[in-house]
Each structure stands twice: as structure tokens, then as C-alpha cells.
Amino acid sequence: MHIYDQKESRKLLERAKKVIPGSPLCPGGGMYGHYSVSVPARGNPIYFSKADGSRFWDVDGNEYIDYMCAYGPMILGYNHGTVDKAARQQYRKGNTVSLASPVMVELAEQLVDMVSIADWAFFAKNGADPTNLAVMVARAATGRKKILMFDGGYHGSSPWMQDPGSGGTIEEDTANVLKATWNDFEQIRKIVGENDGQIAGLISTPYHHPVVFDNEMPAPGFWKNIQDLCNRKGIVLILDDVRAGFRADLAGSNEYFGFKPDLACFGKALANGYPISALVGTDALRDAVSNVFFTGTQFFNAAPMAAALATLRELKRINAPKIMLERGWKVMGGIVDIAKGYGYDLRVSGLPSMPFLRITNQDPPVFSEGIAGLHSGLHSDWISECVQRGAYFLDYHNHFISTAHTDEDTQRTWDIADDAFKAVKKNYGDRF
Amino acid sequence: MHIYDQKESRKLLERAKKVIPGSPLCPGGGMYGHYSVSVPARGNPIYFSKADGSRFWDVDGNEYIDYMCAYGPMILGYNHGTVDKAARQQYRKGNTVSLASPVMVELAEQLVDMVSIADWAFFAKNGADPTNLAVMVARAATGRKKILMFDGGYHGSSPWMQDPGSGGTIEEDTANVLKATWNDFEQIRKIVGENDGQIAGLISTPYHHPVVFDNEMPAPGFWKNIQDLCNRKGIVLILDDVRAGFRADLAGSNEYFGFKPDLACFGKALANGYPISALVGTDALRDAVSNVFFTGTQFFNAAPMAAALATLRELKRINAPKIMLERGWKVMGGIVDIAKGYGYDLRVSGLPSMPFLRITNQDPPVFSEGIAGLHSGLHSDWISECVQRGAYFLDYHNHFISTAHTDEDTQRTWDIADDAFKAVKKNYGDRF
Numbered sequence: 001m002h003i004y005d006q007k008e009s010r011k012l013l014e015r016a017k018k019v020i021p022g023s024p025l026c027p028g029g030g031m032y033g034h035y036s037v038s039v040p041a042r043g044n045p046i047y048f049s050k051a052d053g054s055r056f057w058d059v060d061g062n063e064y065i066d067y068m069c070a071y072g073p074m075i076l077g078y079n080h081g082t083v084d085k086a087a088r089q090q091y092r093k094g095n096t097v098s099l100a101s102p103v104m105v106e107l108a109e110q111l112v113d114m115v116s117i118a119d120w121a122f123f124a125k126n127g128a129d130p131t132n133l134a135v136m137v138a139r140a141a142t143g144r145k146k147i148l149m150f151d152g153g154y155h156g157s158s159p160w161m162q163d164p165g166s167g168g169t170i171e172e173d174t175a176n177v178l179k180a181t182w183n184d185f186e187q188i189r190k191i192v193g194e195n196d197g198q199i200a201g202l203i204s205t206p207y208h209h210p211v212v213f214d215n216e217m218p219a220p221g222f223w224k225n226i227q228d229l230c231n232r233k234g235i236v237l238i239l240d241d242v243r244a245g246f247r248a249d250l251a252g253s254n255e256y257f258g259f260k261p262d263l264a265c266f267g268k269a270l271a272n273g274y275p276i277s278a279l280v281g282t283d284a285l286r287d288a289v290s291n292v293f294f295t296g297t298q299f300f301n302a303a304p305m306a307a308a309l310a311t312l313r314e315l316k317r318i319n320a321p322k323i324m325l326e327r328g329w330k331v332m333g334g335i336v337d338i339a340k341g342y343g344y345d346l347r348v349s350g351l352p353s354m355p356f357l358r359i360t361n362q363d364p365p366v367f368s369e370g371i372a373g374l375h376s377g378l379h380s381d382w383i384s385e386c387v388q389r390g391a392y393f394l395d396y397h398n399h400f401i402s403t404a405h406t407d408e409d410t411q412r413t414w415d416i417a418d419d420a421f422k423a424v425k426k427n428y429g430d431r432f
Numbered sequence: 433m434h435i436y437d438q439k440e441s442r443k444l445l446e447r448a449k450k451v452i453p454g455s456p457l458c459p460g461g462g463m464y465g466h467y468s469v470s471v472p473a474r475g476n477p478i479y480f481s482k483a484d485g486s487r488f489w490d491v492d493g494n495e496y497i498d499y500m501c502a503y504g505p506m507i508l509g510y511n512h513g514t515v516d517k518a519a520r521q522q523y524r525k526g527n528t529v530s531l532a533s534p535v536m537v538e539l540a541e542q543l544v545d546m547v548s549i550a551d552w553a554f555f556a557k558n559g560a561d562p563t564n565l566a567v568m569v570a571r572a573a574t575g576r577k578k579i580l581m582f583d584g585g586y587h588g589s590s591p592w593m594q595d596p597g598s599g600g601t602i603e604e605d606t607a608n609v610l611k612a613t614w615n616d617f618e619q620i621r622k623i624v625g626e627n628d629g630q631i632a633g634l635i636s637t638p639y640h641h642p643v644v645f646d647n648e649m650p651a652p653g654f655w656k657n658i659q660d661l662c663n664r665k666g667i668v669l670i671l672d673d674v675r676a677g678f679r680a681d682l683a684g685s686n687e688y689f690g691f692k693p694d695l696a697c698f699g700k701a702l703a704n705g706y707p708i709s710a711l712v713g714t715d716a717l718r719d720a721v722s723n724v725f726f727t728g729t730q731f732f733n734a735a736p737m738a739a740a741l742a743t744l745r746e747l748k749r750i751n752a753p754k755i756m757l758e759r760g761w762k763v764m765g766g767i768v769d770i771a772k773g774y775g776y777d778l779r780v781s782g783l784p785s786m787p788f789l790r791i792t793n794q795d796p797p798v799f800s801e802g803i804a805g806l807h808s809g810l811h812s813d814w815i816s817e818c819v820q821r822g823a824y825f826l827d828y829h830n831h832f833i834s835t836a837h838t839d840e841d842t843q844r845t846w847d848i849a850d851d852a853f854k855a856v857k858k859n860y861g862d863r864f
Contacts, residue, residue, distance in 0.1 A: 012534055012537055015537050015541070016536070016537045016540070018544075019537070019540035019541050019543075019551075019552050019553060020536070020537065020540045020552060020553065020554070021552050021554055021721045021722045022722040023722060023724075023725055023726075023727075024722070024723055024724075024725050025725070026722075027722065029718070029722060031532065032554055032721075032722070032726070033725070033728070033731055033732075034727045035531070035532055035727075035731075035732055045531055046531060046532065047531055047533060047534050047537075048525075048526055048529045048530070048531040048532070049525065050525045050526055051525070051526035051529045056526065056530060056531065058531065059534060066529075066530050068530035069530065070528040070529050070530050070729075071530065071729060072729065073528045073729060073730075074528065074529075074530075078526055078529065079524070079526075084523070087523075088520075091516070092511070093480075093481065093482045093483070094480055094482055094483035094488065094510055094511075095705050095706070096502040096505045096506065096705035096706075096707070097480045097483045097488050097498075097502050097510065097705075098480070098488060098498050098500035098501065098502050098503065098506075098824060099477055099479055099480040099488065099490065100463065100467055100478065100479055100480070101479060101480060102444055102479050102481075102491060104448070104452070104479075105444055105447050105448045105451070105452065105479075108448070108451040108452045109447070109451050111451075112450075112451045119451075120451055120453050121452060122452070122453055122464055125558055125707060125728070125730055126557055126558075126561075126728035126729055126730050126731070127728065127729050128728060129558075132590075132591075133600075135600075136591065136599070136600025136601070137600060139600050139601070139602060140600040145602045145604075156728070157725055157726050157727050157728070158564075159564075159568065162725065166724075166725060167568070167572045167720075167723035167724040167725065168565075168567075168568025168569060168571050168572040168720075168723070168724035168726075169568070169571070170571060172577075172604040172605075172607055172608060173604075175604055176602065176604060242729075267729055268729050273527050273528035273733075274527070274528075275528070275557060275707050275729075275733055275736075277729075286453055286461070288599075289453045289464075290453045290454040290455060290456070290458075290459065290464070291456055291599035291600070292455075292456075292598075292599040292600035293455055293456050293457070293465070293589055293594065293598060293599065294455075294464070294465060294600075295455075295464065295465025295466045295467075295589050296557070296558035296559070296560060296588070296589070297502075297503060297504065297505060297558055297674075297699055297700050297707075297709075298505075298557055298558050298707035299465055299467075299558070300465075301705075301707055304707075392530060
């Protein structure tokens, strides 16, 4: 199989290093934020030239089947006709104007109609906007300070969400944030007891999808127990559905897992790549959210709202979660079988439409030792071999399936995975 | 003159009230954030149907000369051919993809070339993203906690920025924020002395543009004194140029006022309405920003970057600040003269390209008493009469001039202002 090179990407990165800073995960500079994490990975492309359907092309002309979907936003495929047309039509009327657009009302009605717990909707831009707002709403509603979250959970890069001691944060940022272990309800009950009457909200993703580690589904009864406890103790239950939203159940991923939060945060896939996020909530919290002042210059952009409306209607029309869950099962199941043929145990965790991959033969994986270990070891090497053959996976993050991924993509991905296993087998031999 | 009505806007607002929350400034619901503040104002339209050049049309078909420019983003006119073409071309290639676009590097190079203090650029979405990041960078660089800002300054709606006690905030949010009075350097020197070695950064707009109150230019020597003090005390000087950026000087509004900050925040007008913001800074802070993890799903959208690049080039080509400053002088100067003819003293403050208006005859204006007083009294009534005749002003906020405002707009605005003064004179008579 042809092995890609990334000469143009690397050349452009050298230019970028002069004018764009790095991140703790990309100390060389040239890229920041979540897009910086894969930059040091061997054979990873850095800049795209075009994208279409389930695929993108890098600036070296290499073609990739995209299993990252822009880290979630792409759900119907790049350059989706219906969504792009809706956005273009709204752009012609106006996008950022001194008044709001009527499409804002239509979109709020659509979300209230579609999302089980939604009695109202508040629109913003990034995923961190609704999670930040949700925390404020929980505090406004309860008059309490503390927020309970799960260790390894990610709710945006705001200071309150980061690990104490992270660059640029101060102790006051996290002074009121409590952390529990996923699926350990007894521990949660204990924390709530020790902080009786002080916890404003519990924020969680619908299942545990940390980076680097295997993703975990909720244990039987876990969500029901949490919901009951929150109700009993007056704790606002906040669902962070920014990443998983619309890939499990269009009514909210809570419906897939059988519980009802008080607030739900959406973003990423909401408009198939147009920038918009949303906080939705129950009637009981309408006064609380109305007592919080929260805004942004770009919160009222009309074109992303039109794109979101078109995206939600299309997701519903085709019953998109079913397509993506089935596609994920099929493609990942096939790779697991191929892995077995080489003596590798590929563990797939999380939602089938958002699969996290890990070859367990080398356990713990090298990158469990932290940043220094990222992008090395058996699993990372296999991922790297896949990427260099045109299947865009990442070694540390869950993946995303879209409705645009085809049977042809699946077959091609299996061929690539096979050739990549062959390459690492040649290198590692019987060591793992 | 024909007096507009807003029947369709009000009908749509009733629908919105069911599915969209309100804000502390719009307790009736249906609109949140800064777009909610003008909703309770008499005769104010709420939803647009289209926009073009310097004008927008509301859903009732009324046409307005827009002096709010979407609260800043619109700087070259709505539906600007060059900018929209650049965005459309990038949309066809890809917007939100699993990799960054080469245009990100080009845009960073453009900002580094154009903005006097910029050695690097970091892109985000809303104005609050760079102000939040700037605070983190100042803390990372200095190992200190405290942030000094000016009373009445606005740097986004994040909890640290809000008044203590605001809905959803807790005391820890503002525990490390110190406030000084604009133009009172002696007070600043005193605060810095009392907090020696504890202040990480001083954040300020280039001149004082609070809401509700007259805007204030820096006193002679004020910025030089502040810059010297910050340099001497190792305090990171952060320019919040989100609102004023590109309406005073394309190299940064600090150049207009003659000082050099360490960091500068841009947003709003950066891409003529496409959502993007940026933090730029000096080489000395490159390591600090690279040690902060800060990101967002939508930070890498390529189409707004292409739009920003086209906007900056066009602003430079036409020397846009000069056009807007002159246009602002002319149109506002004319209104001041018309006001005199009716015995009214209209005070215009701030940059001519961002004029704040206040009729001083009723002093203090009723709305200085707080939210309850907003949108009533002589000044608000005159604004309302202007709006209902097709000049879109707001009573509590500075205005914005674009390069798309024409001589015809100016003449029409004068005619409207005149008729509006006539209307309030009829109502108030000699009371003021």
C-alpha cells in the first residue's frame, strides 16, 4: 500500500511556528488547543486542502477516510447539500445583524420539540459556552457554590474545568469543584452527604468518554440512582451532550441511557460544522437562566442557526443515530476480527458511533504515562500506520462516525487496518 | 414622516417567549444577552428580515440605517462582496474539518504584519475567548493571581468580569479582580502599591466605553503612565480591543492613543460578521500562552479565517479608520447642530467612529438610576423617535460607523433626527 508523506504540511507548520503559539501538548508551537495534540504524532497530516462527504484531503494531496469528523461537528458529511443551502440562503439575507433573525425562534421551537427535557433553548458558539452557562444557572437556581463532576470528564477548557495547577489557572478556579469516580455511586452518595446543601449541580457526559483511557458506559442503575439523588438533594443535573449529542438519540443521549437531566448542553454536531452550541432546560430553570447575564458577539449569528435547523430536520428524516450506531458496529467489529488474525486484542469502547480504540496487548499503553508517552508504543504505532494509508484515526481520542460513511469506506478501512497490523507485526514481532 | 410599527416583531417575540429565556435586562423572556437589552424599548424592532450595505430591514418591512453594525462586527457593510466571496470559496473547500486550514497561517501572518505589538496570533470565536485567555496568560507569565480592570469596563460576560453578586456568580469568581476608576492614575498607582507583586495583569479598553454613561478618552499622559508602571512592576498590560479594534487604527487602537500593550484582544469587526476573535501578543509571552491549554470546537473554522483575511486586506486598502472617523464626525456633528436648534444639548463622546450619544438637558438621564430607568426619559424618547423613523440608534450603548455608510445615509439621518427632536419637543415642551 502507498505510504503517505506530509512534506507540505510540515513546511507549512514551520511557517506557522513563527506566528502561532503552541500548547502544553505541542510545545514546538504552530498549533494550539485540541488540534495541537496530534501534531507531534508520527505521520500525522496537519493542514487540509479540501473535504467532501466522509473524506478530507491534506495539503500534500493525500486522501483520508475521516474517523474524527472534525472532533464531532461533521455528522451528515462534509459539504452537505441541504445544510449548506440553508446556510447560504441565510447568509444572503444576513448573518450577524443588529437584530436577531426569525430563524432563532424556529430553531428553539425545533429543539423544544425534539429534545425530551427541553422547554427552552439558549444559543451560543462553543461547547464551553453552554457548560459555563449551565454551571451559572445551577448556582443561580440553588444559591449554592459547589459543582460535582467526574474525574477525567471534559466540559471545555475553562479554568474551573481544568486540573488544579494547570497553566494560567488559580486555586480559586477549582476551589468549588468536586470530583468523583465514574460509575462509583457509593462514592457520589458519600460526597453529596459530606457536602450536604452545598452542591449546586452535577455535570456529566452521558457516558464516560475521557481522552487516553477506555471509554465506559454507565453501570446498570447508575443514572437512575444519580437522578434520584439529585432530585432528593435539590442538585441540578447537567448533561454535557456536546460531544455525544445526536449520535445516540435525537431526543438527547439521556434517552438512550434512560434518565432525565435538568439541563442539557449541545454543540459540535448541532449544525454539521457551522458554529453554534445550545443550552436547553426545563421550565423549573427558566427563571434561573433568565437571571444570569451571559452573551457573546457571535451568539446571534443567523446562518449557523439556519444550518442547525436543516441539520436537525435531516438527522430526524433519516433516523441518523441508527445509521451511525450500525455503521460503527460494523466497521469496528471488522477491525477487531482483523486484529485477532494478527494476535492483537483491539478493545473498542464507548458508543459504536463514537468508538474509542486501544490495542490491549501492550497494557498499560505507553501513553498512560502522560504527555511524554503520547504517540509512542504499539497502539500509537498502529494508528500511525493507518493514518499514513488513509484512515484518519487518533491514538488518544474517541472517534466519530457520520451518516456519510459508506460501505466502500468500510471495506477500504478494513484493508488499511489489515496492512497497518502487518506493518506493526513486522516491527514488534512477538514482543506483544 | 412615516412612523414604523413592529407588529410582526412583537408577534414573533410572543412565540419566542415560550421557547427562549430572557435576561436580567429582559425579564419578559424571548431574548437573552446583549440583544435583549433593547427589547423592552418602545418602538424597537426585534427581528430582521434582510440586511445590505449600511442598512437592515425588520420583519415588518421597515428599513433602517444601521448605527449599531451588529454591535460592531459589521464594518465594511452587510453582504460585502469581497469578504463574502472569500468565505464562500473557503466553505466549498471546507470549514470545520479534522485538520486546520492553511488560511490559519496566512491570517496569523497578516495580523503579525499589521498589528504593531503582534508577534503571534491565537484564534477563537467570541470576544470573551481572548479576554479569558489573556487573563490566563498573564497569570501563567507572572505566577500572580490578581487582575486590575476599570470600573464599568466590559470584557465579556464571564463570571470574573461581572459585578460581585450577579446572577450565577460566586465570590471566588471576582476575589482576585481589582477595580480602578478610569483616568485616575494616582488611584492606580496606589492600588498597585497596596498589591505589590500580586497583580498579574491590567486589562482595559483603549478608551473608556462603558454602557449607559458618557464615554471617556484617556487623559494626556494616562496611557504612558500606565505602560511605565506595568513595565516597572512586571504587570502584563492587556488591551481589550474587541469593540474598538479597526475603527481607530489598523495597527491596534493603542497606536491611536500612543502606547504598547503586551497582549491585545480582537473580535467583532475582525471578519465583518463571520465569527472569529483573536489574541495577539509579544514574543515575551509566547512561552506563557503555549503553557495554557485553551480551545474550542469552533476555534479552527476556516471560512471565518478566510473572511478575516479578506476583511483586513480591504480595511487596509481603503484606509478604513479614516473613512469611519470622518463619517462619524460629520453625521454626529450635524445632529448636534440640529439639536441646538431645538434647545437640546446632544453630547457625543468616544471615538467618532464609535459615538456614544446623550442629550444632557435631563441630567442625570433617568436610566442612570439603573435597569428600571432604562428606555425612559428625554434621551431615550428621542432615540425611540429616531428608530421609529428608520435610524437605528440605541439609548444605552455606543454606536458604530461602517465604511458602507453613505452621504445619502447622513442626509437621511439628519432629516430623521430633526423630525425626532420635533416630536420630543412637542411632548416635553420647555420642561428640559
